[in-house]
Amino acid sequence: MNLNIALLAGDGIGPEVIDQAVKVCDAVAKKFDHTINWIPALTGAAAIDAVGDPYPPETHKICREADAVLFGAIGHPRFDNDPSAKVRPEQGLLKMRQELGLFANVRPTFTFPSLVDKSPLKRERIEGTDLVFLRELTGGIYFGKRGREDNGDTAYDTCTYTRKEVQRLAKKGFELAMRRSKKLCCVDKANVLESSRLWRETVQAMEKDYPEVTVSYEFVDAVAMRLVQWPNSYDVLITENLFGDILTDEASVISGSMGLMPSASVGENVSLYEPIHGSYPQAAGKNIANPMATILSAAMMFEDFGLSEEATAIRDAVNQALETGMVTEDLADKDKAHGTDEVGNWLAAQI
Amino acid sequence: MNLNIALLAGDGIGPEVIDQAVKVCDAVAKKFDHTINWIPALTGAAAIDAVGDPYPPETHKICREADAVLFGAIGHPRFDNDPSAKVRPEQGLLKMRQELGLFANVRPTFTFPSLVDKSPLKRERIEGTDLVFLRELTGGIYFGKRGREDNGDTAYDTCTYTRKEVQRLAKKGFELAMRRSKKLCCVDKANVLESSRLWRETVQAMEKDYPEVTVSYEFVDAVAMRLVQWPNSYDVLITENLFGDILTDEASVISGSMGLMPSASVGENVSLYEPIHGSYPQAAGKNIANPMATILSAAMMFEDFGLSEEATAIRDAVNQALETGMVTEDLADKDKAHGTDEVGNWLAAQI
Numbered sequence: 001m002n003l004n005i006a007l008l009a010g011d012g013i014g015p016e017v018i019d020q021a022v023k024v025c026d027a028v029a030k031k032f033d034h035t036i037n038w039i040p041a042l043t044g045a046a047a048i049d050a051v052g053d054p055y056p057p058e059t060h061k062i063c064r065e066a067d068a069v070l071f072g073a074i075g076h077p078r079f080d081n082d083p084s085a086k087v088r089p090e091q092g093l094l095k096m097r098q099e100l101g102l103f104a105n106v107r108p109t110f111t112f113p114s115l116v117d118k119s120p121l122k123r124e125r126i127e128g129t130d131l132v133f134l135r136e137l138t139g140g141i142y143f144g145k146r147g148r149e150d151n152g153d154t155a156y157d158t159c160t161y162t163r164k165e166v167q168r169l170a171k172k173g174f175e176l177a178m179r180r181s182k183k184l185c186c187v188d189k190a191n192v193l194e195s196s197r198l199w200r201e202t203v204q205a206m207e208k209d210y211p212e213v214t215v216s217y218e219f220v221d222a223v224a225m226r227l228v229q230w231p232n233s234y235d236v237l238i239t240e241n242l243f244g245d246i247l248t249d250e251a252s253v254i255s256g257s258m259g260l261m262p263s264a265s266v267g268e269n270v271s272l273y274e275p276i277h278g279s280y281p282q283a284a285g286k287n288i289a290n291p292m293a294t295i296l297s298a299a300m301m302f303e304d305f306g307l308s309e310e311a312t313a314i315r316d317a318v319n320q321a322l323e324t325g326m327v328t329e330d331l332a333d334k335d336k337a338h339g340t341d342e343v344g345n346w347l348a349a350q351i
Numbered sequence: 352m353n354l355n356i357a358l359l360a361g362d363g364i365g366p367e368v369i370d371q372a373v374k375v376c377d378a379v380a381k382k383f384d385h386t387i388n389w390i391p392a393l394t395g396a397a398a399i400d401a402v403g404d405p406y407p408p409e410t411h412k413i414c415r416e417a418d419a420v421l422f423g424a425i426g427h428p429r430f431d432n433d434p435s436a437k438v439r440p441e442q443g444l445l446k447m448r449q450e451l452g453l454f455a456n457v458r459p460t461f462t463f464p465s466l467v468d469k470s471p472l473k474r475e476r477i478e479g480t481d482l483v484f485l486r487e488l489t490g491g492i493y494f495g496k497r498g499r500e501d502n503g504d505t506a507y508d509t510c511t512y513t514r515k516e517v518q519r520l521a522k523k524g525f526e527l528a529m530r531r532s533k534k535l536c537c538v539d540k541a542n543v544l545e546s547s548r549l550w551r552e553t554v555q556a557m558e559k560d561y562p563e564v565t566v567s568y569e570f571v572d573a574v575a576m577r578l579v580q581w582p583n584s585y586d587v588l589i590t591e592n593l594f595g596d597i598l599t600d601e602a603s604v605i606s607g608s609m610g611l612m613p614s615a616s617v618g619e620n621v622s623l624y625e626p627i628h629g630s631y632p633q634a635a636g637k638n639i640a641n642p643m644a645t646i647l648s649a650a651m652m653f654e655d656f657g658l659s660e661e662a663t664a665i666r667d668a669v670n671q672a673l674e675t676g677m678v679t680e681d682l683a684d685k686d687k688a689h690g691t692d693e694v695g696n697w698l699a700a701q702i
């Protein structure tokens with residue numbers, strides 16, 4: 001295959017972890033006889049500094065024309081605690097999601113046997129957890145009409161969903177459930193919200209097209225509880241944008257392996273792959289960031305290209321690194337920690 | 352004191368746990384020389400069956416004229432999975448909150464030394480946790496304009512807040528923080544939502560009136576994570592209605608003592624006290640439900656009347672019951688469990 005991949009390193013530790021993912025992907029390409037053309041582009045605080053826009057038109061053009069986007073992280077402390085600043089890195093993120101049509105955020109939470117004890121949960125609660133959230137990413141209250149009235153004393157936001165938007169996301173959920181354990185949980189607040197009632201009735205109407213899938217409907221507050229109590233009782237979960245924001249982050253910490261969790265944001269034409277951890281500015285430039293989440297995100301990318309063997313090669317290498325202790329300081333005893341680039345080099349060589 | 356307390360037993364285990372709370376309150380009244388007039392009223396599924404309305408005008412009148420409301424639980428499985436049913440118990444709950452003006456839901460999460468090991472979290476994560484959420488309860492997306500367009504294919508909900516609503520809730524938060532460790536966390540999503548930006552700027556403007564309180568601002572997704580990771584790093588948290596719904600439920604399970612967690616819903620004129628557990632229909636009528644959350648809610652009621660000694664007497668009795676094993680089956684080894692009424696009688700006698 002000949003692959004054109006847009007490379008958006010972003011801010012903080014983004015560039016460092018992206019570098020390692022590139023090494024690993026290049027090793028995969030060499031072994032399996034593919035060609036990868038990397039096309040770097042600006043985003044985040046770096047793009048604000050360079051051209052005053054966290055997601056410049058040039059970057060959008062590069063992403064739109066690419067076969068996929070590999071993304072590091074964006075965000076910079078300089079923009080924190082000033083949510084009303086005119087230009088913010090997050091705006092770039094939201095603009096990118098909307099303009100590229102990245103409607104489904106795929107967020108797996110799973111455990112590595114060697115890391116189970118890092119979880120804040122007791123072993124018997126977390127062991128065997130392997131769930132995937134599909135979060136709707138281009139609709140809902142993130143993109144509805146908002147504003148002020150009464151001289152600024154009243155503020156409002158609107159959560160809007162169309163049946164088509166729900167169907168598009170739910171279809172991905174049913175398909176994923178078919179490839180996994182055939183269990184789907186639709187998370188909503190249908191006892192209060194009209195948009196949630198649309199979600200529920202739309203998913204209910206789709207059940208007949210997937211007779212093998214068992215669908216359950218749970219309220220968002222109940223899921224927030226059960227994720228802590230019995231995370232391994234879930235498999236595939238679908239939900240709207242804001243609930244997904246909260247629940248996927250909650251889910252990400254229960255495994256204790258947050259630094260290793262990958263994600264994909266899937267669109268009709270192009271998809272984007274990124275680690276779920278942020279830009280972690282305190283660690284930037286120190287060669288201590290864990291590159292594995294980014295590298296496992298690249299594995300999701302190969303999987304989506306239909307290149308399962310390639311994806312498996314990456315995952316196997318990561319498992320070996322974990323088992324032999326070829327890990328960064330977040331996973332190692334202090335004096336046994338390896339550098340970000342050392343881990344990247346080792347994984348590339350392993351492949 | 353002469354107290355008129357509206358008594359809303361509600362559905363499921365509601366009547367059983369309310370009975371025990373009445374016994375304990377009567378014992379307190381006797382000991383401290385108060386008079387309590389209990390005024391029972393219908394609510395929930397029981398009220399739907401009787402008069403077709405989950406919160407009938409008569410019940411409202413009784414609550415409005417009372418000094419406080421003691422509430423059991425509402426909800427019945429017959430209404431589950433049918434979120435579009437014309438009359439639902441939850442509607443009664445929302446109507447009650449709005450018509451009584453119960454704007455602040457006070458939800459403590461704390462640990463009992465003897466129950467720490469019931470938590471899904473490891474001991475070192477949960478030990479010492481003692482936090483309180485103040486959830487705004489009569490505004491936001493729960494009560495905004497909602498509906499359908501495009502022949503039902505588009506659904507919307509509106510989240511609206513006024514500066515006054517935020518101030519009213521935040522004031523309670525600052526005051527509570529002053530009585531506790533002087534730490535206040537404002538939970539919002541100000542990087543996306545206009546209503547959250549109003550929350551943040553309003554709270555920021557109030558900081559100068561409470562110079563001793565240290566205020567932090569955190570995004571709702573970050574709080575969903577940290578509640579699982581380091582719950583004992585929080586003290587008082589304030590937030591809007593929907594975020595509060597999700598986060599207070601998440602917080603309730605981390606302690607492992609959910610069956611013991613009380614709550615208050617505070618209004619300008621009257622306040623309501625209820626256990627956070629639901630109507631638990633599977634246990635109804637079996638004399639196995641844990642009455643302690645309702646009894647501890649009654650303790651919050653005495654506290655709010657300025658009757659601290661009375662509140663302390665109840666809490667001490669509960670602690671003794673826990674220590675001596677005078678507990679229901681959720682907390683006991685199977686053959687050592689006591690009945691709901693046995694626990695209630697024991698606690699009343701203790702006082």
Ligand SMILES: CC(C)[C@H](C(=O)O)[C@@H](O)C(=O)O
Nearest residue numbers: 090091093094245542543572
């Ligand atoms: C930065 C923020 C706007 C974003 C979101 O809320 O979607 C982030 O929390 C995420 O989940 O990717």
Ligand SMILES: CC(C)[C@H](C(=O)O)[C@@H](O)C(=O)O
Nearest residue numbers: 191192221441442444445596
């Ligand atoms: C039953 C439901 C409407 C209610 C809510 O969402 O407020 C409940 O979850 C609660 O938290 O009291």
